[in-house]
Amino acid sequence: MKQARPATLLLPLLLSSCDYQSYQSTFSDAATEVRNFNILFVVFLVICAFMYVLVIAFLVATIARRRRAHANVVEAGKHHESDPLMRTGLIAWGALVATGLIGLAIASFFTDRSMASAAAHEKLSLTVTANQWWWDVQYNASDVSKTLRTANELHLPVGVPVRITLRSNDVIHSFWVPSLAGKQDLIPGRENDITIVPKKVGVYRGQCAEFCGTQHAHMALVVNVDSYGDFLKWWQQQLRPAFAPATPLAQAGYNYVTTGPCAACHNIAGTPASATVGPDLTHLASRRSIAAGTMPMSSGNLYGWVEDPQSIKPGSRMPTIGLEPKQLHAVVAYLETLK
Amino acid sequence: MSSRFSVSTLALALAVVAFAGCDREERHSRSKPLGETVPAGESPDTILPGGSQPPAPDPRAKLYDNNAPAIAEGQFLYTRMNCVGCHAHGGGGMGPPLMDDEWRYGGRIDQIAATIAEGRPNGMPAWRGKLTDDQIWKLAAYVRTLSGQPSKDSVSSRSESMSATTPQTLTPREPVHNSDTAER
Numbered sequence: 001m002k003q004a005r006p007a008t009l010l011l012p013l014l015l016s017s018c019d020y021q022s023y024q025s026t027f028s029d030a031a032t033e034v035r036n037f038n039i040l041f042v043v044f045l046v047i048c049a050f051m052y053v054l055v056i057a058f059l060v061a062t063i064a065r066r067r068r069a070h071a072n073v074v075e076a077g078k079h080h081e082s083d084p085l086m087r088t089g090l091i092a093w094g095a096l097v098a099t100g101l102i103g104l105a106i107a108s109f110f111t112d113r114s115m116a117s118a119a120a121h122e123k124l125s126l127t128v129t130a131n132q133w134w135w136d137v138q139y140n141a142s143d144v145s146k147t148l149r150t151a152n153e154l155h156l157p158v159g160v161p162v163r164i165t166l167r168s169n170d171v172i173h174s175f176w177v178p179s180l181a182g183k184q185d186l187i188p189g190r191e192n193d194i195t196i197v198p199k200k201v202g203v204y205r206g207q208c209a210e211f212c213g214t215q216h217a218h219m220a221l222v223v224n225v226d227s228y229g230d231f232l233k234w235w236q237q238q239l240r241p242a243f244a245p246a247t248p249l250a251q252a253g254y255n256y257v258t259t260g261p262c263a264a265c266h267n268i269a270g271t272p273a274s275a276t277v278g279p280d281l282t283h284l285a286s287r288r289s290i291a292a293g294t295m296p297m298s299s300g301n302l303y304g305w306v307e308d309p310q311s312i313k314p315g316s317r318m319p320t321i322g323l324e325p326k327q328l329h330a331v332v333a334y335l336e337t338l339k
Numbered sequence: 340m341s342s343r344f345s346v347s348t349l350a351l352a353l354a355v356v357a358f359a360g361c362d363r364e365e366r367h368s369r370s371k372p373l374g375e376t377v378p379a380g381e382s383p384d385t386i387l388p389g390g391s392q393p394p395a396p397d398p399r400a401k402l403y404d405n406n407a408p409a410i411a412e413g414q415f416l417y418t419r420m421n422c423v424g425c426h427a428h429g430g431g432g433m434g435p436p437l438m439d440d441e442w443r444y445g446g447r448i449d450q451i452a453a454t455i456a457e458g459r460p461n462g463m464p465a466w467r468g469k470l471t472d473d474q475i476w477k478l479a480a481y482v483r484t485l486s487g488q489p490s491k492d493s494v495s496s497r498s499e500s501m502s503a504t505t506p507q508t509l510t511p512r513e514p515v516h517n518s519d520t521a522e523r
Contacts (some may be wrong), residue, residue, distance in 0.1 A: 012449040264469045277419045
C-alpha cells in the first residue's frame with residue numbers, strides 16, 4: 001500500500017500521451033466545437049478545482065480548530081452571535097459559490113451558442129446510418145446525380161460547416177470522432193444531427209461509442225479532412241461508376257461478384273450488383289480500411305477478409321462463403337480495381 | 340439436525356445438477372461443415388412418389404432449430420432479403436402465408452431450408468448460391484417462428500430491430516399440416 005501511493009501520483013503522467021495532434025483525441029483542436037469544448041473543460045476544471053481545494057482547506061482548518069477545544073460553539077448553534085467574523089465569512093462563501101456557478105453557466109451558454117451558430121450555417125449535408133457493425137454514408141445534394149453513397153469513410157472539406165444526420169438501422173449506436181466532435185447517438189426510428197466545422201486538414205479516426213453487439217469494438221470510421229479542391233476531386237471521383245474489369249482475372253471476379261452471393265448484399269455502381277444491405281463497394285479500393293476500420297486496406301487483408309470474415313470479425317453479417325482459391329484470386333483482383 | 344442437513348445438501352446437489360440443463364444454444368458464426376449444410380440432392384419434399392415416407396430429419400436441424408441467435412439472424416435476413424415483399428410478415432400476399440398451419444412443401448426446418456435453397460414453382464426463387472447455406476438455415480429457423488413452432492424461450496420478446504409485428508413470444512403455435520395440393 002505504501003509503495004502504491006507514489007505510483008498513483010505518477011498516473012497523471014500518462015495524460016502526457018494524450019497528444020492533441022493525434023489520430024483520435026479529445027484534446028484535439030481540429031474543429032471549432034472541440035476547441036470550444038476544450039476551453040469550457042479547462043474553465044470548469046480550474047473553477048471546480050479551486051473550490052475543491054478551498055473546501056478541503058476549510059475541512060482541515062476545522063479539524064485543527066476542534067482540537068483546540070472550541071468544540072462547543074458549533075454544537076450550541078450560537079456561532080453567528082458569538083463570532084461576527086464567521087458571519088461575514090459565511091456571506092462571502094455564499095457569494096463566492098454564486099459567482100462561480102454563474103460563471104460556469106455563462107461559459108456553458110456561450111459554448112452552446114457557438115455550436116448552434118455553426119449548425120445555422122450548414123453548407124454540406126450528410127446522412128450517416130449505423131448498422132451492426134459498419135457505417136453507411138450518404139452525401140446529400142439537391143441535384144440527385146450529385147448524391148453519393150459510400151461506407152466507413154468520410155471526406156470533409158476544411159472550414160465548411162457540415163451537418164451530419166444520424167440514423168440507425170438496428171440498435172442504438174453512437175457517432176464519435178473525438179478529434180472533431182462530441183458523441184451523438186444514432187437511434188433507430190429517429191434522426192439526430194451533429195454539425196462539424198473542421199479546421200485542420202488531416203486524417204481522424206472515429207468509432208461507435210455505444211455498445212451495440214458483439215463487434216462493437218470493430219466499428220470504426222475514418223474521417224479525412226481535405227482542402228476544398230481535394231474534396232471536390234474526391235467527390236467527382238466517387239460519383240463515377242465502377243471501372244470495368246481490364247484483365248481476364250478481374251473479369252472472372254466481376255462475373256462472380258455481380259452474380260454470386262456478394263451481389264445479394266453489396267452495391268457496385270454501374271454493375272448488376274445493386275443491393276443495399278451491406279457497404280457500398282463502388283470505390284472500395286480507394287478507402288483506407290476494410291471491414292469498418294478493422295484492418296488497413298491491402299491485398300493480404302482483402303484476401304483474408306473475403307475468404308473468412310467470420311474468423312476476423314466473428315458474428316458480423318458478412319458470411320464465410322468458402323470460396324475456392326481460384327475464385328478468391330479473381331474476386332480480390334476485381335475488388336482491387338475498384339479505385 | 341443431521342437429517343435437515345442431509346435434506347439441504349441433497350437439495351443443493353439437485354440444484355447443481357439442474358444447472359447442467361442450462362445449455363440452451365450454441366452460437367456459431369460459420370456453417371458447419373462449410374459448404375454442405377443445406378440438404379443437397381435428396382430433397383425432403385412432401386411430394387413423394389408411391390406414398391413413400393419423407394427422409395429422416397437432417398441432423399444439422401439441431402444446430403438451428405430453437406437456437407436464439409440463429410433465429411435473430413434469420414429475422415434480419417427475412418427483411419433484408421425482401422422475403423417480406425411476397426410473404427409479408429407471415430401473412431402472405433403474392434406468396435403463401437407462413438403463419439398458418441399449411442405447408443405445401445413440408446414444415447420441418449430442413450424442408451423449409453430446401454424450399455429456400457431450391458426455390459418452388461410459381462415464383463419462389465432459388466437462393467442457393469445467393470445466400471450461404473448457413474444463412475438459409477437461419478432463415479428457415481426464423482420462418483418457423485412465424486407459426487410459433489420453436490420453443491418460447493428461444494424466440495425474442497423484443498425484436499433487435501424496428502418491427503411492427505407482435506412479439507414472437509406471443510405468436511400462437513399452429514399445428515403443422517402438409518397440404519397435398521399446391522392450389523387451394
